[in-house]
Amino acid sequence: MSFLKLQNLDKSFGENRVVKDFNLDVEKGEFISLLGPSGCGKTTVLRMVAGFETPSSGQILVADKEITRLRTNQRKVGMVFQSYALFPNLTVAQNVGFGLKVAGIPRGERAGRVQEMLDLIGLPDLGARFPWQLSGGQQQRVALARALAPKPQMLLLDEPLSALDAKVRVSLRNQIREIQQQLGITTIFVTHDQEEAMAVSDRIVVMHQGAADQIASPQDIYNTPATEFVANFVGTLNRIPAEVADAAAGRVRVAGTEITLGHPVEGARVMLAARPEAFRMAGTGLPATVTGVEFLGALVAVAADVAGTPVTFVVFNGDDTEIPAIGAQIHLQIAPSRLMVQKAG
Template sequence: MSFLDLEHLEKTFGDTRVVKDFNLNVAKGEFISLLGPSGCGKTTVLRMVAGFETPTSGAIRVDGKEITRLRANQRNVGMVFQSYALFPNLTVAQNVGFGLKVAGVPSRDRAARVQEMLDLIGLPDLGNRYPWQLSGGQQQRVALARALAPKPQMLLLDEPLSALDAKVRVSLRNQIREIQQQLGITTIFVTHDQEEAMAISDRIVVMHQGIADQIASPQEIYNSPATEFVASFVGTLNRLPAEVTDPAAGRVRVGDTEIALERNLPAGRVTLAARPEAFRLAPMGIPATVTGVEFLGALVSVAADVSGTPITFVVFNGADEPVPEIGANIHLQVAPSRLMVQKAA
């Protein structure tokens, strides 16, 4: 049984439908990421769950209770914003305990809960500092502690890491996931960063133009995208034009190379799509010419030309085979199961 149900949510601003027939069922304790480009409606969905926006139509239920028309302060949810939104005139401890004070929690109980939260986020001795005395990562952890202090039913995070540098982002996203799993709290996380969503989510909702294009695990989103938008938006995708030579046998020709896909195909021209890691160097296969080499640490990204079409593939740095040099003529193979068939561009 799901804990959070979003049923046929719609949101219109003026003549613009920002969210269109959005449906989502979230299990208790699940970590869901809303992923998509700017303007796709992901933050609007989050704000409707939080109570900051009222749906034009549709319903929101938490644990079987409809909360669609309840005000934000009537919903037992914790919210973490991109901008931290800490009170500059209050200490860290006072910020964390603000919601508890508003709720009328006695000072002794409030102090104990604040210390518990500071221990949880790894800042046990910084309660007397002010926000301006903290780093960006520390401020966001304080914002997280403030959201969790009143023991909300759900945790909502609106791009909480986008203002931080890369190293701090990775560290903090892992900490958020650890805390979420430790508390078992149902969490909705909004981001436009696909790597972020892939790293910490139980499931991802890929949004596009106000709709959910696909709702699935990170592995399924990446390996089996449901739409061309999902395939293009999540990860890097190579596209090779191909001619179907035998639709029933699933045979196609890429340049002068024929590939058996072992599935039924439409007649005519198609586009074969594959992730960079699907290709491997081989003695025979699809001919290509190396046009660029980029070292990425453990991996090396290689750019190549296949019959006039640019692609990229990856090889391991330090593997037995040397990295191909620019200008080298090579051959590539790809497993038929790793090739996605799309309409011809």
């Protein structure tokens, strides 16, 4: 039985319909990411779950109880924002304990819970400091502790890492995931960062123009995208035009090289789409000219031209790895099973 149910949610602001017939079932303890570009409706969905926005139509249920029109303080949710939103005039301990104080928790019990939260986020000795005395990553951890202190039934995260630098962002996202798994709390995480969503989620909801284009595991979102939008939005995707040589047999031709897809195709022309890691250099295959080489540490990204179409592929940075030089003439092979077929145009 699903713990959180979003059923046929719609939300309009005037004439602008920003969420369209949105449905999602979330299991208890699951970590779900809402992923998509700016303006796709992901934050509006989160705000409806939190109670900051009321759906124009549809229902929100938690443990089979409808909460669609309950006030935020009646929903038992913890919220973490991008901007930290800490009270500057309160100490770390006072910030963490703010919700407990509002709830009327006795001082002794409140102090014990605050220390438990500070231990959980790895800041056990910083309760007496003020927010301005903390780094950005520490402030966001305090905001997380404040959200978790009242023992909410759900944790809602609205792009909490986007204001942090790259290294802190990776460290904090891992800590959020560890804490979420330790507590077993149902979590909804809004982000536009694909890497973040891939790293922490049990499932990802890829949103496009107010609707859910695909709801699946990170692996399925990346390897078997359900729509062209998902395929193009998530990760890097190479798209190569091909002529159809035999539609029924699924044979196509690129730069004079024939590829058998193993399934029928439609039309006289199609687009072959593949991730960078699907390509490998070989003695035969698609002729290509290397146009750029970018060192990325463990990987080297190689840009190439295949019959006038730019392609990017990756090779591992190892002692026995051949890194082609710019201008080199090479051949690329790709397994048909790694190719996605899209409509031309």
